[in-house]
Amino acid sequence: MSNPKEGDEAPYLSYSESHLSDEYHQTLTKWQHVRLAFKAFRLLSSPYFARSDARRLFLLLVTLMLMSSAVRVIFSYISRDYWSALSGRDEEQFYHIVRNFCVALVVLAPLNVLYRYQRERLALQWREWMTERMLKLYATNRVYYTLEADPKDQSKVDNPDQRICEDVRSFTHFSLTFFLTLAISIIDLVAFSVILYTIQPMLFVSIISFATVGSVGVAVIGQQLMRLNVERLQKEADLRFSLVRVRENAESIAFYSGEPMEQQQILNRLDQVVDNKNDIIVTKRNLDFLTTLYNYVTWTLPLLLLAPAYFGGVIELGVMQQAAVAFGHVLEDLSFIVWEFDSLAEFSASIRRLYQFLQAIQKADPDRDEHSPLLGDDMYNEKDGLILPTVAKRGPSVLSTIQLTPSLHAVMPLTIRNLSVSTPDYTRTLVKNLSLSVNDGDHVLICGPSGAGKSSLVRSIAGLWTAGSGFIERTSDVCFLPQKPYCPVASLRNQLLYPHNSENQSDKAFVQSDEQLIAIMKQVNILGIAEQAGNGNVEAGLDAVLDWSNRLSLGEQQRLAFGRVLLHRPRLLILDESTSAMDVQSERQMYDLLREWKVSYISVGHRPTLIEFHDIRLEIRGMGEFSIVRIE
């Protein structure tokens, strides 16, 4: 990996794999980091603020921000007069100021509240918009699958869940908080500097020197805090992920009695979180020593500087008080970035993680290339929302890929010509030069030794794997049945309708009556499941929402998956060991149903009982070799 040079712009925007990696980021200079962060920030934020509604809300927010700045200056004058009236024992003036204060409190103070409210509201809307868009890009063209598929891929992004949920939240929240607070600080800085200067020019000079010394000191310690915070996000996501894995694989772990190993792994990750947090606490303590000292000096320094003038009767007590307040404000504004190290670190970490993630999504999506907008803004239309891309924009790939053409009007359910299938990393060819035609009513059995490439061939037919060469034409009216069917957390009715959903308006055409669903459950022999879930009432059972993947046996889940197929009645069905957990009689019953429906099917499996349900046998032997024979 080459070390990037100063002024080297191009790599920041390209998504070559090395530029997505953490190692690449470690080679960047500090200046390049800042430029990359700004460029990434612009690319991530501009699509949202290109929208008229977002711009309107932002304008309102800036107006409120300016007004709340003015409120602070007005209050500083009220407070000056208040103290002056008190020190001069001027009762009439005092009550006059109290009246002014009450009016200001009612009229002006709510502006501060409204400003903060509006800021939160905009941050939430922005978050919703960005998360929605990222989710769509993540789901388009099975990007989520591609990102997980190649374990050796250097550009693989960790914890996408954390990036979509947590990083988007902190990005949108901090963008607004940070930049607006920065703007307020600059306005305040100017306003209160003028006040200080008019009280005594020396006050202004001393505050600048004081703030510079303090900021440098804090920056040295704060830098370490920034690095530790970046690490914290990743370590906490890793810990959460290891707990999610235990929950998802609870039964397998229980059978293996794998608790000690799992616990060890979780504890190792917890140790890393704790070590990191310890370092953060120690660094914060050091920072605290400095900032506390700084705060107390801030409180007394302006009073010390103005004491001779006060005791000499040149200025009033109110002026002293106003100077102290202004001094605090200016110092706070000058040190804003320093104080905000914590959030700044979190903010820059989330920018980087989001940018990396969106680059990886762009790379994994065959319909997009490095020139496509990062957040897909060309696909956005104010009226229809996000439109998913349909036209391939990417030029010919350097690596050859399988050409898949799914069509509703395909002449045959499946035609394969000169197909070679490789693993996603192109290191091994599993099938070489395969040509096969599957006619309506054909039943093909794919068999062969474990690891030879049977499931890989199915993945290529589905379009999940594209590494290799050759042509696949198939009907788009196809269903794939994996060995372990996916059961979403939903009602039994929606298990059967999956991937459709009875609650979705757009899926209305796929929804079946309870009678039809019950008839199907009878055919695939799972009516008992509905009866149990509904305490004897089958209709109530259809509405039961349970963790079905843990509740049902694998054989029951496989029969449920056949029920889904029966509902969808595809022209072509591809089964990858989809009856492996069934008893022989159930397996026969399922295949009899398939034949009854006259559906063409291709099965992958090892069981000798499967032979009799098929008429063509494709044996994959590994290393590219195969044979095709007709079963008599």
Ligand SMILES: Nc1ncnc2c1ncn2[C@@H]1O[C@H](COP(=O)(O)OP(=O)(O)OP(=O)(O)O)[C@@H](O)[C@H]1O
């Ligand atoms: N994402 C991946 N990247 C690289 N190699 C992979 C990947 N997924 C699977 N493989 C490898 O591809 C080979 C073929 O796997 P495949 O799942 O197709 O085998 P199979 O014939 O279906 O085996 P089984 O009968 O055990 O299910 C295996 O050696 C496997 O390790």
